[in-house]
Amino acid sequence: MGRLSELFEPDSVAVVGATDREGAVGRAILENLSTGFAGEVVPVNPNRETVLGHECYPDLERAPAVDLAVVVVPPPVVLETLREIGETGIENVVVITAGFSETGSEGARRERELREIAEEYDLNVVGPNSLGIMSTAVGMNATFGPERAIEGGISFMSQSGAFITAVLDWANDQEIGFRDVVSLGNKSVLAETDFVRQWGEDPETEVIIGYLEDIDEGAEFIRASRDVTDDTPIVLVKSGRTDAGAHAASSHTGAIAGSERAYETGLEQAGVVRARSVQELFDYARALSGLPVPESESVAVVTNAGGPGVLTTDAVGDSTLEMASFTEETLEGLSESLPEEANVYNPVDIIGDADADRFAEALDTALADPNVGSAVVVSAPTAVLAYEDLAEVVVETRDRHEKPVVTAMMGGQRARAPEATLRESGIPNYFDPARAVSGLDALARYRDVRRRSRDDPATFDVDRERARRILERTKSRSGNQLGIESMDLLEAYGIPTPEGAVVDDPESARELAESIDGDVVMKIASPDIAHKSDIGGVKVDVPDAEVADAYEDLIARARNYQPDAQILGVQVQESLDLDGSTETILGMNRDPQFGPLLLFGLGGIFVEILEDTSVRVAPIGETEARDMIDDVKASPLLAGARGREPANTDAVVEAIQRLSQLVTDFPAILEVDINPLVAGPDDARAIDLVVTVDTEEL
Structure with missing residues (x-):
């Protein structure tokens, strides 16, 4: 399998199965590619001479050479098409077509053959059953979704195509930008680990995020992610559970360590920041893609509203962060610059008549404190506070101190324009102060990943x-x-x-016990009886003289408890x-x-x-x-x-x-x-x- 750079930055793309039929997936993909893509678009369909104004070719052999093939043909034709792709030397393929392992045994057989063909020709295959892929670097939208991503530093993979369409519609409204987007589909060839590696080598990817329902080859994912997260944060939402943990376990370990716990542990060992919801996924991504990691867990809160300040403090208490304790110098500076009615202790309440300049003075003083690792600016709209001015002073003050700052400008339309100013400087704004703290918490967790x-x-x-x-x-x-x-x-x-062994007669038990110093422990030896103490199958502190009788008693107890159990004898063991x-x-x-x-x-x-x-x-x-x-x-x-x-x-x-x-x-x-x-x-x-x-x- 080759490098994936051409998958995301091709000079030319073929749509195999392109059509001008209204409502067809092949038409939607061609239309999306025809808008904004800097490279050449090549429709392939033996039943068309032109498609949407593009010259159409009957097959790939007679088409111009391309870097990427997007396959939208019916399921029975996919395998033949994939072989043709391999023969023409194309390395990168996106199979949109469904009807594979998600549909039953026949589809699973077809998918196995797809993998075999991909291995034979060393193909990078996304899918099958994929929505497609996007790359804003070259303006490529090779999906049949209704939205195209705006440019940014987030690379996003999802096991659900519907999740992508919903996210892009919402993200565009929030002006959240992406680098690459991949609908993983059935992951027959390329899976999450491949994209983690690719984006980890991409200097333009600031953060990797994903929605996953399972992880193939978890140990390999851990190894790859550990390398990547030294420089690039990974945030994942993992949904669903396997049934492994539901099976009756034959040991204590199996009963306690279920599959969801494996995911929790595996993602933590991989250095992944796990989000519990879609909101958290993007709250974390926004913080991780624009802010430096804090030097400490200590947070300063500056607010013009007492209630939201308390809510913010509660949120800090619920996180891995802590409220900063200001130095005497900081307290003196705040006392000198703020009105007498203000609270100079953390959270700093600069009271309701504060303008942007008062926010700037308080934030500047707090960030200068060596005990402060990051700050949250929480504001409620008032007649004397212009949010546009507040956004500018937050950016200026943050730049002076180079510490992470997030804002919670509470409001609706009033906060829209200032958000753009903050976003351009990498400062995320949240309506809910708890979400602002959550973003800082993700930064601190990622800092711990890098320091591990x-x-x-x-x-x-x-x-x-x-x-x-x-x-x-x-x-x-x-x-x-x-x-x-x-x-x-x-x-x-x-x-x-x-010291000890398993013996199969009373005399051997006595002889072994005599060779061990002190009294012995005796246990029934049977692979069919897991919990020996529950049936009286264990005797402790047995003196040598009672070992033979104890042997007979243990065997009898095991036979009475489970007549068909395989009895291998009795273990005589040092106490x-x-x-x-x-x-x-x-x-x-x-x-x-x-x-x-x-x-x-x-x-x-x-x-x-x-x-x-x-x-x-x-x-x-x-x-x-x-x-x-x-x-x-x-x-x-x-x-x-x-x-x-x-x-x-x-x-x-x-x-x-x-x-x-x-x-x-x-x-x-x-x-x-x-x-x-x-x-x-x-x-x-x-x-x-x-x-x-x-x-x-x-």
Whole structure:
């Protein structure tokens, strides 16, 4: 697949299926291309000699060479057309035609063949089932939508064509400009990751935004976005949920880490600023495309209206920002320049008779304060305040201090003209002060993205072949799970476990217990019984003399509970001192889009009740492993809260990274549940294990 620059800046475009028939998609696209596009437009249709005044060609072979082909032919003809495109050497294609995977099995078969043809000829294909694409750089509107975008720095992709038409109609009214617009359609070849990479290399794209319903190849999307967001912010609205989280999970991890959580985590790791609504999407985009990132979270509010000032303060409290504490010098400056009735503390209320000059003095003083990272100017219309003058002084003052400033000029028509002045200087204006704060919040979140520290995943010395042999045991079983009988899987990847083994008769249990110092823990070993403690399938602090009887009792309990369960024996295990340790859970659930989703949290029997867990998409490095621990509310327990001896968090961090390597090395592992992973002062050891395996992937 080649670079996509010619997709957005072609010198010539062919419309295959162009027609002059009223109401036809082929006509709408040709009309849109014929208005404003700087390049050549080439209609292709064997049944026409001319279309809308353009010479029409019977096929691409007899047409002039073009850089981009837009395909609007009936579904049965698309594949033949795509081959013709490949034979003529055209690299970039937009397939408008619907009737592919969105329509059923026959359409899905047709789409598979489309992908095969695209791969054979190395084609960049947008769609099928796409509204089309736009590029304001060359005035190209290769869509059948009713609106064309105005020029700007936002590049926009959407999985919904209808969303694009609605957004453009609204954005034109708001005078929000775009660089490129792409209707992704079915994403048979080109998907969101391809456009993230393209726009990340485009110096004219100031911010990337998108509406997505799913993400193909989530791990690759994370890698690409991480690189891009160092310089170009990405804001996405993600709608819809997969059904992965609704399936009955066979482990604690699977029950807790559902698919929506994978998206939340994956987008955060990618450095994406996630918006929850269309309004937020564009509020964030406007701030990110025109303002510098703030140096701190501290916000100053300057207003001529007490009520809106309080609303703004509440909005700051609801965000990741904080109200700035002014220095004594700032307070003195405000006191000297403002009327006695004004409030010089943040929010600064310069009272209702303020004109633009008073706003300028207060804003200038606030922005000069080293404790202020950004500012919100909130104004209500009065007879003494000209919004045009206010817009000019806000721009001038912002330019002097080079700190981000947003405005909330509350009003209707009165605010329209001043908005243009602000927009030209990259300052967004919002009617609602809460939305103004939200825009600043997005800037601060993006600043944190750029400041984040990342490290490459560690590669430990492991016994991969031993692990493979252990996983292959599932091939000889009726089910696809491994349990405590396979603790050596963890040992193969260097995750410590207590001394012990699974034995299949009482005498062997007694002999093993005698070789272990102290009393032992005994557990039923069955891949069919996941929650052993629920059936009395666990005995703790068993002395050597009682081991044989305990073995018989555990086997009987398992048989009574589930007569058809596969019983592999009983695990006899070293007993650990849990009083000075913390039980945690370490696990993985493989998400259909993002792959292995690691989970860490408070473990033991309360994990599903408390749900105090954190997740990351594997593979991860040491920094993210430590972040997983810090994100858990109960993490102070590991640090030694209430006089407890601190746990060896380094050992926990290493265990997380080693599990990350294991599940990355073996895509066949669907779920892992290590519960508990006991974190003590000296080490962290895995006590119990459930692994679910896709045997067809081995």
